[in-house]
Every structure is written in C-alpha cells, then in structure tokens.
Amino acid sequence: xxxxxxxxxxxxxxxxxxxxxxxxxxxxxxxxxxxxxxxxxxxxxxxxxxxxxxxxxxxxxxxxxxxxxxxxxxxxxxxxxxxxxxxxxxxxxxxxxxxxxxxxxxxxxxxxxxxxxxxxxxxxxxxxxxxxxxxxxxxxxxxxxxxxxxxxxxxxxxxxxxxxxxxxxxxxxxxxxxxxxxxxxxxxxxxxxxxxxxxx
Ligand SMILES: Nc1nc2c(ncn2[C@@H]2O[C@H](COP(=O)(O)OP(=O)(O)OP(=O)(O)O)[C@@H](O)[C@H]2O)c(=O)[nH]1
Numbered sequence: 001x002x003x004x005x006x007x008x009x010x011x012x013x014x015x016x017x018x019x020x021x022x023x024x025x026x027x028x029x030x031x032x033x034x035x036x037x038x039x040x041x042x043x044x045x046x047x048x049x050x051x052x053x054x055x056x057x058x059x060x061x062x063x064x065x066x067x068x069x070x071x072x073x074x075x076x077x078x079x080x081x082x083x084x085x086x087x088x089x090x091x092x093x094x095x096x097x098x099x100x101x102x103x104x105x106x107x108x109x110x111x112x113x114x115x116x117x118x119x120x121x122x123x124x125x126x127x128x129x130x131x132x133x134x135x136x137x138x139x140x141x142x143x144x145x146x147x148x149x150x151x152x153x154x155x156x157x158x159x160x161x162x163x164x165x166x167x168x169x170x171x172x173x174x175x176x177x178x179x180x181x182x183x184x185x186x187x188x189x190x191x192x193x194x195x196x197x198x199x200x
Contacts, residue, residue, distance in 0.1 A: 007099040008141070009098045009100070009101050010051050012041070012051075012104055012105075013085040014027045015054045015074055015082075015084065016081075016082070017079055018107075021183070026106060026107040028062075029183070029189065031196060032197075036106065036192075037053075037106055039109040039196070040108070040111065043110075043112075043115075047102070047115060048102055048116060049098060050096055052089060053070070054074070054085030054088050055071050056073055075087055075091065081159045082103070083158065083164060086161070089101040089103060099145070100120070101141070101143075103138055103139065103141075104139050105138045105139070107183045108180055108181070110192065110200045111129075119141035124169050126141065126142055127171045129173060130172040130174045131180055133174075135162065137162040178195070
C-alpha cells in the first residue's frame with residue numbers, strides 16, 4: 001500500500017524541548033548512518049501531497065536534511081506541546097487547500113508505509129495510530145477544518161492531544177509489531193537501530 005494521498009499534508013512534529021534526550025533536535029540525530037528525519041521523510045513522502053516540519057527556533061538547521069521543506073513555528077508561545085504543531089499543520093494545510101494533516105513525531109522514524117491510507121480509511125473525523133493495544137496520539141490524521149476549534153481549546157489551556165482528539169471522535173487504528181517505536185532518551189536509540197537492522 002502507499003501511493004500519494006491527495007489532500008494530505010504530512011507534518012513532522014519536532015517542536016519539543018527533548019529534555020529526556022538532553023536537549024537539541026532529536027530528529028537530526030543519526031540512525032543507521034543518516035539523520036532520523038531522513039529515515040522518516042523517506043517513509044512519509046509517498047504518503048502525502050505535501051510535507052512540513054513543525055519546529056521552533058532557527059529553521060535553517062533543517063535545510064541540509066530537508067531542503068525546501070517549510071518549517072512551521074508554533075502559533076502559541078512557551079512550548080505548549082504537540083497540539084501546537086497539529087494546529088500549525090492545520091493552518092498550513094488550509095493555506096495550501098489541503099483537507100487533512102498527518103502528524104508524526106520526529107523521534108518516531110519507522111512508521112508503516114500504509115500509515116496515511118489506513119488512517120484515512122478510518123478517520124471519524126480523527127484517526128490515531130495504535131499498536132499492542134496502546135494509542136500513540138501524536139501519530140494521527142486530523143481534518144484541517146477543526147483548526148478553529150483547536151485554536152479556541154488551546155487558548156483556554158488545552159494541552160493534551162488525546163483529550164482534545166477524544167472530544168471530537170478519534171478512531172484507533174491498530175498495527176502489528178511496534179512500528180511506532182520512538183526515541184525519548186539516549187538509551188532508546190539502540191532499540192531503534194536494532195529495529196532498523198531487522199528491517200523494520
Ligand atoms: N510543535 C511542537 N511540538 C512539540 C512540542 N512539545 C513536544 N512536541 C513534539 O511532540 C512529540 C512528543 O513530544 P514529547 O516526547 O512529549 O516531548 P519532547 O520534547 O520530544 O521530549 P521531552 O522534553 O523529553 O518530553 C515530539 O515529536 C515533540 O517534538 C511543542 O511545544 N510544540
């Protein structure tokens with residue numbers, strides 16, 4: 001499965017502080033000899049009509065790895081969490097005339113090639129990835145049309161992805177194995193390397 005999904009903007013969420021990793025850009029750390037972001041982009045590119053990175057600070061640090069890819073700053077100050085990146089993605093999608101936003105954290109590089117297709121088929125109106133019975137709320141497909149509701153919710157302090165998603169209806173879509181393995185801390189990088197070496 002795969003193929004370009006018309007109407008979908010893929011957004012890599014890379015706007016956090018990465019405290020457990022010791023700061024910096026987790027998605028620029030090497031994995032299998034290349035930046036994690038390259039590994040992830042290779043998987044996402046065929047699944048979306050357009051691509052963006054959600055990150056704060058100087059956007060030029062992504063230019064070598066992702067030339068020409070727009071870097072979307074959070075629409076709210078103070079690192080309010082992944083929902084800020086979802087909102088930035090929704091606004092950008094709307095400006096491009098795209099209907100849906102697929103978000104994936106930049107520290108979750110081994111996502112399946114049928115991610116967009118299966119989430120799109122299930123969305124009601126949001127669809128969220130799951131594995132081993134556990135939801136991964138930042139890996140999700142969101143209608144850009146919910147952006148004003150999300151903006152209003154965030155203005156009143158909403159910061160939890162799963163709570164806001166559940167309010168609108170969020171369909172979990174289960175994958176076998178652990179394709180949403182991520183790197184929160186330095187010791188997680190070895191597990192990702194091993195999964196990649198196994199052909200994940
Ligand atoms: N745009 C945006 N993305 C964020 C923000 N906070 C977290 N994220 C992203 O959301 C995903 C999950 O974030 P977390 O693991 O909770 O936070 P983190 O910054 O990556 O790491 P910790 O500081 O160690 O918790 C990651 O891809 C982050 O880059 C934010 O304030 N804005």
